[in-house]
Amino acid sequence: MRWILFAKGLAISLGLTVAILVLAGFAADHWNYGATALRLTRIGSLVAILAAFGWFLLRPLLRRVPDTRLARYIEERHPEIQDRLVSAIELGQKQGEKNPLLPLLYSDALKQIRPIEPRTLFNPREPLLSGVAASCLIGSFALLQLFGPDFLHYATLKLYADWLYPQAKSIYAIEVVPGDLQLRKGSDQLISARLVGFDSPQVNFFSRYESSGKWEKSRMEPEKKSSAFGFLFLDLNEKVHYYVQAGNVRSREFTIDVRDVAQVEQVNLTYRYPGYTGLPDRKEEDTGDIAALEGTRVEVEVQTNVPARSAQLSLAGGTSIPLKKTGERTLRGTLTVTKNSSYKVQLSDPEEKDSFESVEYSITALEDQPPQVAVTKPGRDTKVTKLEEVLAEAKADDDFGLRSLELHFTVNGGQENVVNLFRGKGGATKSMSGTHTFFLEEHDLQPGDFVTYFARATDAKSRTDTDIYFLEVRPFGKEYSQAQTSGMQGAGRTDTVLSARQKEILAATFRLARDRKRFGKKEYREDLKVVADQQKKLQQEAKTLSERMIRRALTERDEDVQKLTENLQKAVEAMTPAHRYLDEEKPSQAMPPEQTALQHLMRAESVFREIQVARGNSAGGAGNQSEAQELENLFELELDQLKNQYETLQQQQNRRADAELDEARDRLKELARRQQQLNERQRQASASQSAQGGGGSPRAEQMRLQDEVQKLARQLERLSREKQNEELAQAGRRLQQAARDLQNSAQGQNAAGQNQGIQALNRMNDAQRMMDRFREGSLTNDVKRLQEQASELARQQEQIRSDLDRLSQAEGFQQG
Template identity: 60%
Template sequence: MTHEYQKLQEKIKQVRQRFRWIVLARGLVFSLTGSLVIVAVAILLVDHWNYSNRAISLVRVFSVLFILGIFAWFLARPLLRKVMGVQIARYIEEHHPALQDRLVSAIELGEKEAPHSPSNPILPLLIHDAIKHSSHIRAKTLFNPREPYLSGAVAFGLILFFILLQILGPEFFQYATLKLYANWLVPRPEPLYHLDVAPGNTQVRKGSDQLISARLMGFDSHEVNLLSRYEGSNTWEKTRMESQKGSNSFGFLFLDINEKVHYYVQAGNVKSPEFTLSVTDLAQVEKIDLTYNFPRYTGLPPKREEDSGEISALKGSRVDLEAFTNVDVTTARILLEDGTSIPMERIAEKKLRGQIEVKKDSSYKIELTDLSKSSSIGSHEYPITALEDQPPLVTLLKPGRDKKATKLEEVLTEVKADDDFGINSLELYFTVNGSKENVVNLFQQKTGETPKSISGTHTFFLEEYNLEPGDFVTYFARASDALNTTTSDIYFLEVRPFGKEYSQAQFAGGAGGAGDVSSVLSARQKEILAATWRLVRDKKSFAPKEYRDNLKLVTTSQQKLQQQTKTLSDRIQRRALATRDKEFQKLSENLIKAVEAMTPAQQWLSQDKPRDAVSPEQTALQHLMRAEAYFKEIQVAFGNSSGGQSNSLGAEELEGLFELELDKLKNQYETLQQRNSMQAGDEIDEATRKLKELARRQQQLNERNRQMPMSRFASGSSSGGSDQQSLQAEAEKLARQLERLSRETQSEDLLKASQRLKQAAQEMRNHSSNSSGKDSQNRGLQALSRLNDAQQLLDRHQKNGLSDDLRRMQADAEQLARQQEKIQSGLEELARNSSGNGANASTPASSGDQAERDFNKKRQIFQDKTQLKKGLDAMEQGLFASARRAGSQQRATSQKLQSAGNAMHDNRIQEKVDQGGQMIARGLLDSARQREYNIRGMLEDLKQKIASAEKSLDSSESGTAEEKLSKALSQTGDLIGNLESLNRRLQQFYGNKKGSQSEQQATEKGSSDVANLQPNGKEGHNGKSANIHSIRELSRSARRTAGPIPGKWKKFQWKGPGSLFSRCRDKFQLQFFRYGG
């Protein structure tokens, strides 16, 4: 090869290189364009198929193959194609025709010439000529000079466009690119389209419901399915989930889950992971044992109650709780009503211990944390009742009332104090004529156990105090326990003249009837003093308004009495009565001094200082009593004179003055004894308890008296007298309390119970008097009969109140059921509107109106649900409260009410009402309808339970056998009284007929004339026959209704009610025939 030929080849090579660059740029542009199109199509395909693994695999393979094919076709194939020199030369000559095939001929001949063959002489000339004519040709002029740059720019733009799509493009573009082509190079990206499933893996309580919700993340689907498989099944069940309006969420409610459930959610090609609902028995308290540790001052040993929960203990007590759980727990705590948390100690497997200090009324429940760290309330809410340490009960047994005595008498006083835990001290306080207060220590506890009951005596030797008629001694008792002090009422010992003066006044011609009226002033002053004393003593127990009203009443009374006393004194002065006699003068002086003493008393009362008013009130009382003593002396003196009728004007004026105001102020101080420490219901419960205790003690006393030998009665032994007097005082106090409650509650039963208690107290008073043994026993039976009557009346009052509560709760349950029915109807209408929205939404206006109606309907449903929940809360509280009130009186009813309340608590009706509202808000209308149906069923069950409780109460209206027997015994007591009264009248009649004095007077109410009791008298025979007939009928009734004797009566060894009535009948017949029947 010559040098010129090589030069020609170099020009061809330059053109060839230039051509390859252009082919490379052009092929790259086409390849990149095609690749981008393929990638975009691949991304759209996998996005359409929701990035399922199968779709991703297929699209990845085919897209890569297509991209490689495009690069092979548009880039590799043109570059690998061989371009001959002749083709390049011909391409050059096409652009430069002036060469006239010189270049093609030279290249063609030069390529054909063999390396070692003889050279063609023409070839060098031809080459030289081709070079000469092509020397001015440049390679870059043969092509478009901008084409390589344009192709490069297009290629660069395509690459930049792809990068920008990855960075700034749709989220799914980058996700799909990485998922298709770089899934193994970068960390696995979070799925772009996935299902957010709640609650996922969780534990649920056996028998409970669980809502599964699925939220579509990044995509939409018209159908979402839940696939579930129970532990005991191998088949996956497919269920369509409900769409929630206004959100991209779906829901499904598992009902009554009793075994493990595996489930997952699928929407189109997107499937969630598989989850598990594990069914476990949530930690629950199965049993609670209580150990009461009472305050040290009570001296009570610890008390244990097993399988309980309700705490009722004295304030300051510490109660140890031992809770037994169904499963083992890690931690537990006691939650009090005020939010206080008390940790519990795990002392053994499934056994916990904690302690509660009883400070106030509250409630508690136990929160348990199981081994999975799940916390839940594991018990019912139990009440805590904090009992107050009751103050001591102090009673003045003897004399037990105001007493009049001569200045030489010895007056025995006996004080008794009772306390629930122990008496620390017992003292007697007294003053003589309002002077310095004296204290007699009757008992002082020093060491050892404090007695729960103590009594002491003190004798007033009146001769030692140099008293005169009109003087007085005031005394009261005070008892203390560890925390409280109780003061008794104040009593008076009045010094009276000797009996001769009274007899003279009584039979004097001009003093008739004035003696009773003469003591009105001192009696009223005594009442004012006693009322002031109660104001001082009971100030803390009064409500502020009640205290002010009572203080105002006492102040006004003192002021009026002062005016009346001054009026009487002025009249004596105006009529110059004081100048007639020395006694009139002393009478007037004492009245004036009484008025003067009432002035500071009235001032202290006006200044709200009743304690300071006591002393001047006592001084006023002293002068009034002395004035009355002088008045009685005047009566005696003028009674002995011949002109007694004309000279007794002063006494008559006093009598007229006293009678003028006596009726107005007769009962004005009764309100001072009212107490406001408890509500009426609690007070009635407490009164019932006290009444039962009184009846029990009276029954024991009767039994002891029955077994006592007759010689004890004949010898005048009074070993049981003090016990009977104590019962009498307590019965009288309880009667006053019931009388006050009857006024406050307008209850006829309470009023009758109060009257029965007063009758019982009277029988007790007669029982403790000096009477024959048989009469004493019968009085005790009659007292017990009255106590039983009062107890039956209280029980009836409580039963009526409970019956009213049950009727009200039954009506409330009906109202709740109707309200739930209204909610269900609204939900059904809402569901129908929802299903018809697509067909009815022909215009935007109609669609908007329907949406507004649906919104209003939902709002109404939510309001109804709020009211329903409030009603359910009140119903649950009312059930437990009524169950506690029913208590032991109506145990079956109480248990049924407690069961109804526990069912509400266990079924969590209020919580399900809230869940139903949440489902409606989410648009889960089908699940909400199922939930509301379940709530309706629970409400119907609640109605049945309340009806069952009411039925159990109605069935007890006729009374148990024990109640019937008690009623029969009460009637028997009345008949015994009638028999004894008739017996006494018969004895009196025939005793008088024989010329002897009767042993006692017939005193029973409604007794007929003695002549009617003659054996041959018609009325006498009829009366006896009627009594015998009544006994026979009552005996038959008792045999029919009483049935077997209850266990607690068996210790008295009764053979049956018939034997008692038979003895009564035989006793009457014996008396009848003895006296001539």
């Protein structure tokens, strides 16, 4: 009987135990395995298991089975006893007088139960079934642990085997990065937390500083484009402990330790400029960005918060410059500015545990701007007589100092002569002017000859040449005036087309030779090809003109016509090596034959004007008149088309130049507006720095603006050459000066830099006003030119009518 009770109680107790364990696992998972929840669930489940075993296993075994209950159990299985056993037991248990029938009842009951076998009273398989049931329950629980939900296995271990080592890996956890860490004092640190295995609407961050015993609670914010949460420590200056908690899940406690690490507190610069500039050394405090002339040596002084073991300047190209220790917390090194770059200061601390790298500082290499030079008198191509004295004046200025100012000239393309207008010493003179008088009588010049000249300014590193200018020798006043009038009436001023074209080719060749470094390789070749093609085309036109004169036998009738033809042929011969040198990309060698060709073309045109004057002065001589008229007609026939092409090309160039000039004016307005804004920002920054004791300026933007102003100045210089206008040239020079002011502003400090910026803005406004005046004057000249053309057309029409009247009168006279 007890064995059956034991087996049955064990089976029931094990079944309840499995159920309790599963429910405890669900409860622990529901409360996210919090320490309190685990503790309560663990105690509750163990108490329930013990109660189940006590109630269903121990209690039945310890309790005595009543005789009456046992008798009824027997009679239920053997009804033939007919309650004899129960009646005997109940009667025997009654207290009071002894019943005389009791022995008889016992005897009869004993007689009835003696034949009964004990195994017939109990099912021999019942303990086995109970044992099988118990085994199945144990097996089911084992299978749940092995193949059931992960949380059930983890919950069972956390509840009842948390003391094991290694402990079970949590399925709900908070991954915290970076965890334990050591930082330099004053650093910022981002703490990221990622929830593993569960979600939570709120993640809390708990921190406690070393100097405080109180935990501070903060809410962590979700990070963008990430499932993590973040919290940022700012300016950590002491040790701090922290952990992260989401719901009942909590990370372990971490520690961030801080210590003093060598870092840059201040960078001071000392500029030592190249000797040729004559500039004194200049110091800048509490800065790091370098802006200096190429070749400048800059002494970099680095002040640190704590002593550093070693330090170096790490340049952008990969090179490094070691810094020498000059004080407990001071290091120095020197670098030479050669190109635009950047650098960082790298420090290592005495314990060699950490290193520091500063922010990146810029290195801006300022170019030594070439000198500016201009011919101010006469400042344009001029027609002179062979006895005149012509005063030429040149002015030059430079950002650091001029070495020399020279005037170069040649007579009829001959040997170049050099006149020293100024020779400086030590590069101290930044602005200079000089004059030279051309005594033309000394050179035995004739009408058609010419003198070319240009000015050259030199500084320590470069030189600048002006455009080439011409002094054209003309006949004396009355003769020249008659030629002008005759040419206007007859040839429509076609007599100077050839020389004008050749002068443009010579000037273009001079500019290509002078500005070769400014051109790209492809652009340079293309421009040389254009000039060479123009030279070939002009050669063919001059050759065609001379051949037609020969075919008409004009040279046999008049010596002047023969002289004209000879000059044309010599000009054609000189043009051959000229375009050959241009094809070979040798513009400097092409200039002498170009000048020779120009000389002969101008002499040919001078002879033609003499013929015109002779025709105009001849009162009779119908033969001379006829020959002169035939020569004029030939020139008109051959050169009129060339003149029209030349004028059309000039009109196209003028329209393009006008459009480019309008664009340059708009661009200059925009640059002036930006400079005004930059001046205002510098003024505000200076006021703020004065209050705070700081330094610095927006140098990068200043340098970008300076570069754009310089490009615009070069554009205006080119347009002034195309337009042959001195006012545009002056505007270009103003912008060059403004670019230098901007460069000086980038190098200067506080008030000095502001003054340079204001001066640059004033020069830009001056240039803008000059361009506006030129544009207004250009429009006025266009209107005036149209009026002159209309008057000329009317005059030509009247001349034609007069010629027809004379012809009609002559025919009437012959008939009479």
